[in-house]
Amino acid sequence: KAGVTQTPRYLIKTRGQQVTLSCSPISGHRSVSWYQQTPGQGLQFLFEYFSETQRNKGNFPGRFSGRQFSNSRSEMNVSTLELGDSALYLCASSLERANTEAFFGQGTRLTVV
Amino acid sequence: SQKIEQNSEALNIQEGKTATLTCNYTNYSPAYLQWYRQDPGRGPVFLLLIRENEKEKRKERLKVTFDTTLKQSLFHITASQPADSATYLCALDIVSNYQLIWGAGTKLIIKP
Numbered sequence: 001k002a003g004v005t006q007t008p009r010y011l012i013k014t015r016g017q018q019v020t021l022s023c024s025p026i027s028g029h030r031s032v033s034w035y036q037q038t039p040g041q042g043l044q045f046l047f048e049y050f051s052e053t054q055r056n057k058g059n060f061p062g063r064f065s066g067r068q069f070s071n072s073r074s075e076m077n078v079s080t081l082e083l084g085d086s087a088l089y090l091c092a093s094s095l096e097r098a099n100t101e102a103f104f105g106q107g108t109r110l111t112v113v
Numbered sequence: 114s115q116k117i118e119q120n121s122e123a124l125n126i127q128e129g130k131t132a133t134l135t136c137n138y139t140n141y142s143p144a145y146l147q148w149y150r151q152d153p154g155r156g157p158v159f160l161l162l163i164r165e166n167e168k169e170k171r172k173e174r175l176k177v178t179f180d181t182t183l184k185q186s187l188f189h190i191t192a193s194q195p196a197d198s199a200t201y202l203c204a205l206d207i208v209s210n211y212q213l214i215w216g217a218g219t220k221l222i223i224k225p
Contacts, residue, residue: 004156033212042217043157043202055211090156101147102213104156 002026004093006105013112018079021108025072025093032074033102034066037088046089049074050096081112116140119203119216126193126223134188134219136203141214145206146179146186150199151218157202161188193223 005024013019025032034046045058049068066076072093078085088109092102117138126132136146144165149157163170163179163186170177176189190197200220204213 031211035215040217043204043213043215045212045214048211050211058212092156101159101162102157103159107154107156109154 004091004103004105006089006091006108008108009106011108011110013081013110015081015083015112017081018077019081019110020075020077021089021091021110023074023076023091023093023105025074025091026103029093029095029103030072031094031096032068032072033092033094034074034076035090035092036060037090037107038086043090046076078110083112086110086112117203117205117214117216119201120219121217123220123222126221128193128195128223128225130193132190132193132197132221132223134201134203134221136186136188136216138184138205141184141205141207142181143205143214144208146177147204147206147213148175148177148186148188149202149204151202152199160201162206190221195223195225197221198223 007022031050033048035043037043047057047066048055052068063079068074088107090104090107092104094100094102119136147162148160151157161177163177165181174191178187200218202218203216
């Protein structure tokens with residue numbers, strides 16, 4: 001079956017702009033989590049959605065937001081981009097969040113200039 | 114503060130030997146702990162999950178132990194191969210918060 005698909009793979013944006021990233025989970029998976037990964041920082045949790053409901057949010061400013069649609073596809077949005085937002089953004093899907101493996105997409109590499 | 118620590122230095126191992134990676138945590142009581150492999154420019158790939166009431170779990174050349182008293186998990190790769198070279202991440206499964214808490218990862222280099 002198809003894996004987790006993230007689009008786009010690469011993005012270059014200017015400070016102050018906004019960006020929307022997309023994630024299509026594995027068919028049947030209802031939990032989608034988003035992470036930011038930067039060198040030396042590891043994966044930092046952004047938010048988790050299950051059946052269109054955000055169940056938890058990490059310690060990121062309000063400029064970071066997300067949503068999940070009825071087909072489980074998810075988007076995350078970053079407004080008023082800052083240089084420090086440059087990172088690899090990863091989406092992971094799972095049947096349920098706990099006690100199950102997470103399947104990751106290839107990620108979206110965002111560069112803010 | 115809550116913290117997860119993995120070997121920050123790269124681990125260099127001779128091909129054929131056993132590689133042992135460490136994951137230590139404080140101030141958590143995870144029900145589960147997971148290990149992932151990540152190659153450069155790609156998303157992590159799941160390897161093993163171990164429950165708090167399990168001491169050890171094996172899958173082919175991989176073995177994970179979980180000591181909730183020491184708050185430590187060890188990840189072993191036996192008969193290591195150059196293809197095992199990657200960054201290995203441990204993640205605590207915090208069920209109540211619907212999230213995985215990640216270590217920064219250990220870069221493993223298997224030399225032929």
